Amino acid sequence: MYQVKTYNAIAQAGLDRFSDNYQINKTDDADAYLIRSVNLHDQEFPKKLKVIARAGAGFNNIPLDKATANGTAVFNTPGSNANAVKELIIALLVASSRNLFAAADYAAHNSGADISLRTEKDKTKFKGTELTGRTLAVIGVGHVGSLVANAASALGMKVIGYDPYLSADAAWHISTTITRATTLGEALQQADYVTVHVPKNEETTGLIGAEQMAIMKDGVKLFNYSRDGIVDNEAAVDYLDARKIRTYYTDFGENILLNRDDVVVTPHIGGSTLEAEANGATQGANTIMTYLETGNIENSVNLPNLQVPFNTPYRLTLIHKNIPNMVGQIATLLADAGINIESMSNAARKDVAYTIVDLDNLNNEEEHQLVDRLSKIDAVFRVRVLQK
Ligand SMILES: NC(=O)C1=CN([C@@H]2O[C@H](COP(=O)(O)OP(=O)(O)OC[C@H]3O[C@@H](n4cnc5c(N)ncnc54)[C@H](O)[C@@H]3O)[C@@H](O)[C@H]2O)C=CC1
Numbered sequence: 001m002y003q004v005k006t007y008n009a010i011a012q013a014g015l016d017r018f019s020d021n022y023q024i025n026k027t028d029d030a031d032a033y034l035i036r037s038v039n040l041h042d043q044e045f046p047k048k049l050k051v052i053a054r055a056g057a058g059f060n061n062i063p064l065d066k067a068t069a070n071g072t073a074v075f076n077t078p079g080s081n082a083n084a085v086k087e088l089i090i091a092l093l094v095a096s097s098r099n100l101f102a103a104a105d106y107a108a109h110n111s112g113a114d115i116s117l118r119t120e121k122d123k124t125k126f127k128g129t130e131l132t133g134r135t136l137a138v139i140g141v142g143h144v145g146s147l148v149a150n151a152a153s154a155l156g157m158k159v160i161g162y163d164p165y166l167s168a169d170a171a172w173h174i175s176t177t178i179t180r181a182t183t184l185g186e187a188l189q190q191a192d193y194v195t196v197h198v199p200k201n202e203e204t205t206g207l208i209g210a211e212q213m214a215i216m217k218d219g220v221k222l223f224n225y226s227r228d229g230i231v232d233n234e235a236a237v238d239y240l241d242a243r244k245i246r247t248y249y250t251d252f253g254e255n256i257l258l259n260r261d262d263v264v265v266t267p268h269i270g271g272s273t274l275e276a277e278a279n280g281a282t283q284g285a286n287t288i289m290t291y292l293e294t295g296n297i298e299n300s301v302n303l304p305n306l307q308v309p310f311n312t313p314y315r316l317t318l319i320h321k322n323i324p325n326m327v328g329q330i331a332t333l334l335a336d337a338g339i340n341i342e343s344m345s346n347a348a349r350k351d352v353a354y355t356i357v358d359l360d361n362l363n364n365e366e367e368h369q370l371v372d373r374l375s376k377i378d379a380v381f382r383v384r385v386l387q388k
């Protein structure tokens with residue numbers, strides 16, 4: 001029986017995926033965590049914890065090095081909520097262009113006998129612009145960014161995408177109408193609207209700061225539905241005060257953004273739809289079960305991907321450092337124990353590697369000795385024996 005611990009509100013559709021071989025939230029000493037935005041940086045991981053699945057795209061709430069050292073695989077659910085974010089960004093592009101929130105607020109407080117007279121006089125204050133023909137810069141053209149870019153283009157916007165790390169797979173999903181910028185500055189200086197869809201990491205923290213805001217067009221509208229800290233909020237406030245940035249929309253509140261007419265803060269709802277939450281939880285649950293039951297890895301964010309059909313009765317999996325002679329040491333140890341290897345596969349990602357060894361036979365006593373000996377190799381973080 002595997003133990004799963006959940007953090008945050010995980011959609012029932014995902015929890016329903018788990019077979020009878022899984023217990024949910026019965027103990028903290030879990031084999032698997034299924035999480036959303038809980039911050040795990042200050043938590044100690046139980047040694048038993050083999051896998052963390054993040055139902056969502058971002059994984060900056062998980063300390064990857066600590067997880068790897070604990071022998072814990074970490075996964076996200078790429079694309080599970082991209083459509084939800086896209087729809088919200090399109091809504092906000094329209095809302096920002098038509099002064100929608102201010103106009104609705106005005107109307108909500110416009111009462112009395114002469115409503116229509118006053119309305120006709122005051123509505124000029126809320127005159128907007130149209131999206132068609134305006135330029136949108138999309139920074140980060142992955143799952144979310146590509147959907148936003150394509151949808152905005154379909155609305156008649158000129159769209160410029162900037163993404164120096166665009167994967168070949170992602171490139172297939174981008175409409176040919178999208179212009180590619182080769183530098184961030186090239187995208188920013190042409191845009192009437194700038195929307196940011198990059199992961200949060202060392203490189204992207206402060207990606208949109210004072211220097212970048214200085215080269216934006218006067219009256220630009222800025223959107224941060226990626227993460228806090230990717231847009232420098234203090235710089236944004238300075239440029240809002242200077243009326244260089246017309247409005248700023250963000251999913252990540254901070255005190256300095258409050259009580260301003262030119263800022264709209266939403267409470268991290270980019271991926272908060274029934275559909276996206278069900279997608280993320282379902283994908284996360286499937287990932288946990290696949291990893292625990294077969295050892296196969298797809299969409300890990302700390303380990304290499306490695307998928308091998310599980311056709312033998314036994315399988316050994318090892319997470320270890322990516323250093324010379326690891327595969328040799330593992331094979332020698334098995335040979336010394338008189339255990340025949342049916343097949344062996346290995347993959348590496350930066351300084352961590354993963355090895356799958358398929359075996360025809362392994363009795364109980366051999367299993368215990370083997371796990372004990374393999375675990376004692378200095379560079380090995382986790383050894384597991386799986387039975388089909
Ligand atoms: N507000 C919310 O509720 C949500 C927020 N997010 C945030 O949005 C981020 C993006 O999500 P996805 O598009 O699904 O991820 P993704 O991984 O599919 O796409 C991210 C893209 O950013 C690009 N990128 C990385 N560094 C860059 C840089 N320095 N400059 C330009 N591009 C860069 C990557 O090459 C990739 O194509 C997530 O990491 C998450 O933090 C995602 C979903 C919901």
Ligand SMILES: O=C(O)CCC(=O)C(=O)O
Nearest residue numbers: 036037056057058271272
């Ligand atoms: O709604 C959530 O759980 C988080 C969405 C998000 O920020 C992400 O997917 O990165």
